[in-house]
Amino acid sequence: MNIQQRINTRVDYNKVFIGPNNIKDTSRSKWGLNSLSTSSLEQSPAGRRSSGEQQELHVIFPWLVESVFGSLDGIIAGWNLRLLHSRSTEYNVVMEFLNPSGPMMKLVYKLQAEEYKYEIPVNYLPGPLKACIQEGVLPDCPLFHNKLQFPLSGLLTLNIALNPFEFFMFNFAFCLITPKNFPPGQHGGSTDSAYFVLVDIYLKYFLPSEGSVPPSPFSDSRGSVTAPSPRSSSVSFTGYGVHSPSLLKHHIFHQPSVNADPAAQEIWRTETLLQMFVEVWLHHYSLEMYQKLQSPQVKEPFSPTEEHVLVVRLLVKHLHAFSSSLKPEQLSSSPSAHSHTSPLEEFKRVVVQRFVQQKLYLFLQHCFGHWPLDASFRAVLETWLSYIQPWRYTGEKTNVQPDQNRTENRTIPDKWESFVQENLLMYTKLFQVFLNRAVRTDLVNAKNALMVFRVAKVFAQPNLAEMILKGEQLFLEPEHVLHHRQPRGYLTPGQGGSYLSSRQRVVTDMVFRVKSHVYALEGQDCQYKQMFGTDLRGAIMKLIQIIAQARQTAKRISDHSSEVAANNSFLSWFGLGSSDLNSTFPGAEPEESGECLKKTHEFLDRALENLCQIFKLNQGQLTQLISNLGSSQDDGNCKQLPDCIQSDSGLILTDLGRRQIINGLRRFDVPYQGDPELQPIRSYENALLVRLFYRISCLVNHRLGGHMEAVCSRPDFLGRLGRYYLTDPDWTFRLRQSPTSRQTVERSRQPRLSLRPLASYRTLLLLLLLYMLGALLSFGPASSTALILAGGFLYGLLVALFGDKLKTH
Secondary structure, eight states, X not given: OOHHXXXXXXXOHHHHTOOGGGOOOHHHHHHTGGGGOTGGGOOOGGGOOOHHHHHHHHHHHHHHHHHHHOOTTSSSOTTOTTTOBTTSTTHHHHHHHHSTTSHHHHHHHHHXXXXXXXXXXXXXXXXXXXXXXXXXXXXXXXXXXXXXXXXXXXXXXXXXXXXXXHHHHHHHHHHHHSOOOOOTTOOSOOTTBHHHHHHHHHHHHHSOSSSOOOOOSOOOXXXXXXXXXXXXXXXXXXXXXXXXXXXXXXXXGGOOOOOOOGGGGGTHHHHHHHHHHHHHHTTTOOHHHHHHHTSTTSOOSOOOOHHHHHXXXXXXXXXXXXXXXXXXXXXXXXXXXXXXOOHHHHHHHHHIIIIIHHHHHHHHHHHHHHSOSSGGGHHHHHHHHHHTOGGGGSOOOOSOXXXXXXXXXXXXXXXXXXXXXXXXXXXXXXXXXXXXXXXXXXXXXXXXXXXXXXXXXXXXXXXHHHHHHHHHHHHTSXXXXXXTOOOSSOOOGGGTOOHHXXXXXXXXXXXXXXXXXXXXXXXXXXXXXXXXXXXXXXXXXXXXXXXXXXXXXXXXXHHHHHHHHHHSSGGXXXXXXXXXXXXXXXXXXXXXXXXXXXXXXXXXXXXXXHHHHHTTOOHHHHHHHHHHHHHHHHTTGGGSOOSEEEETTXXXXXXXXXXXXXXXXXXXXXXXXXXXXXXXXXTTBOHHHHHHHHHHHHHHHHHHHHHHHHHHTOSSHHHHHHXXXXXXXXXXXXXXXXXXXXXXXXXXXXXXXXXXXGGBHHHHHHHHHHHHHHHHTTOOHHHHHHHHHHHHHHHHHHHHHHHHHHHHO
């Protein structure tokens, strides 16, 4: 059922909303969009609706929102905005309907002016929010203050009451994380879906980089739509930009009352939209919850999807652009610099640190630790790299952004030093967590190698490593520095102060900012691990070794693939090429060949260069390390078995052996482990002859198997001759070099007659040439056959007599 049918089957909008003057466009009338047209929602005295009609709008609004975005439990799919693309015929109508200036939003504002409320069950709130409310603790987010609706007697479900704008934005945001059963072959995640585009439109409209938020088209009797949850006069944006947890938790049954703040009228929709997006998309993990998740017995409460992460990255990029549009004179953190600024400019100054930082940090940390070790992690990685590079979204006119595969980096302006210091853990802790992922990832894969290169390239930007190092030094300042800290407002030299004392206060202030940031995100008892300390340097050297090993493996795969391609020529039809089904290099995937392997080598080479630049590694030592590794592999490491232990069921890998396989250092030769006679018929074999000779072999082996086994078990010359013709020692050796059970090896040792080689076109061509040569020498078919059998028997005699001596030499 398409969107139009869903609407028409539930309600006739024209009867509920529109007057006769509003039916102008046939297509809009079919969709019911005229019901919310501009003329029907004008607030002129002559056009005001009666209270009964207002009540009808109020009653139908929750159903309308559910019809568009789907139900919170996912049972009702709604319009499937995550699957609706620009190629669809319904796309433009839906986008017009949900536009910030469209009919749906006008209905929201109309209901907002009447101060209606709509309830959401607490059970649908993110985990930490729900836990706070259920424990009777006031949530940190002011958006949910004064919203709790206590149940009637006999009811156990708690609800929160939201105004129309909050209700609309909650359902819009929740639509992204609601598990839905998409039609077969369809899944969300595209950046050109209607949902993704709407998120971008809403962000640009309600968080504008230029100008201010357009005013609401409606007003109540007091002249404006009131801010539903204005900030308390005691709560200010000023401070260090860190959302520090309160030492005293307020009980939820004693929620503070707030007074309407006229200055907040300008940005209440901006704050509401941002807080709703952040709470619904990011606030699924608290510090306490994340620490519990480190235990393998604890089940994850929420697992984000790749589509979810892509939308979060869009939010991060826009917030950086929004924050960077702050006027230069408002960048200072001193109170005097922003005492006369507009609320929107004040909001830009602290939006990232106050509203996003902590929740995004825990969100990314969870993704780094729980995301699968595959290429889909790229979405998480780019979200992280977008956050730690706000200078990319300043809107300044620069040259075209260089390709991410190039090594050119611009110097980071000094003004971003405070951002790096106030987000220190975003750089250092998440880099260390990424390092733990990288050493467990298959870096031979070009997509994984690209991710390592991307991280190394970002951190190798000029000045960035120095900024991070300075931030670490500030955090490691002795605690007594804070005890002598002066108030943030300090006198200038002209006011009786001194340049020395002002500089000391600035340093002290920076120390306080960094420490507050770390303690707020990791807790007061955190054990900080330096990014440029000795411990991490050892981990970097380990990563470099793994990168070097992956380079060698990629080269070996490339060389092997070239050899296989060269052998697969026209002559292979006759069996002159490789006859081994396992000739493909184990572990090689379709994307790990040709150009992909060249890219892998290039990505890893540049990653090594950038890591040396970041951590000031000695190039000579690095070259020696790589050369030693290459020589050890050339000496035969790649031909050795992975580290394993022998058991009754065969070889069992140790942890070291698993790492050796993952990084391509060693491998098992995994041959065909079944009956060699039952291998699939090859292209160089005659299928009819294979089946015929198999039946003959089975008949002979069944009747003479005991005699053959008795002959082959003899220690004399006759036994050696029988083992040459009736067993395959090379096959048994290959099975021993693979994780094969002992039963399989024992079965392969049993003597048997195999006539399958005679079905090969190569053998048939060779026999034909020998018969032609016999004909030229005047030998008949019988004589040629006898000579061929005699020659084969004599060759077996020579091998039986001198084979052991040749192997010894």
